[in-house]
């Protein structure tokens with residue numbers, strides 16, 4: 321099947337190259353055309369834990385699939401191994417697809433991997449993906465910007481290299497300067513993150529949504545308030561991977577929760593038809 325679309329020729333996936341590709345947040349329909357092209361062309365796909373099985377099914381049946389997921393807390397030695405593997409495979413003349421959840425350059429260590437490839441002289445291409453911080457609010461019916469609410473968004477991670485909340489976050493600046501805060505990897509340290517935000521002046525009554533396994537059939541959304549979100553999360557079994565979003569835009573969800581409406585009318589959800597095996 322030709323992968324070309326009118327007025328666009330897919331770039332050739334050359335041997336000895338590494339393509340760092342964003343798989344998107346889960347729904348296989350959210351991968352880019354370039355990402356899908358790379359999956360059809362690659363000799364080997366080195367993929368992370370957050371890449372959904374539906375995406376891997378798009379790979380060329382002859383391609384080798386290699387899991388390179390890291391379990392939480394395991395330090396950088398396995399990250400080193402992953403980059404060494406990528407370099408070695410490329411030097412063997414393979415077309416190496418490094419597939420990462422969401423976008424490879426957003427909190428996904430893609431920058432570190434690309435730097436190592438550059439140092440080693442291995443040619444590479446970056447294919448962006450839809451980051452969970454964009455997709456989760458969209459699938460939950462929460463616009464990240466709305467002119468009545470905000471002109472600034474902050475994306476932050478609640479988990480730094482040390483395993484703790486990153487030291488580099490200036491909570492006062494974030495709290496004062498950003499009406500909408502989108503938090504990755506925030507569940508583990510949520511109690512302390514919430515304390516920091518409230519200490520820095522955020523209103524405990526501010527709407528918060530926790531969006532778990534966004535864009536998959538297991539998507540769950542918990543709507544709560546900043547001061548109550550820790551207890552509310554504990555009271556439910558909402559679990560990572562999750563995006564936590566704080567800001568008044570969360571209140572728009574009551575009118576924009578399109579997924580809920582799809583379920584009510586029994587229209588197929590994205591990817592749901594896969595259940596019937598087509």
Ligand code: SAH
Pocket residue numbers: 345346370420421422423424425426427428450451452453456503504505506531532533534535536560561562563
């Ligand atoms: N590069 C990825 C982020 C990797 S960090 C991206 O751009 O999306 C991993 C964090 O991403 C998780 O802890 C969680 O906060 C978020 N995440 C990834 N997939 C998610 C999903 N389907 N639903 C909700 N959050 C998700």
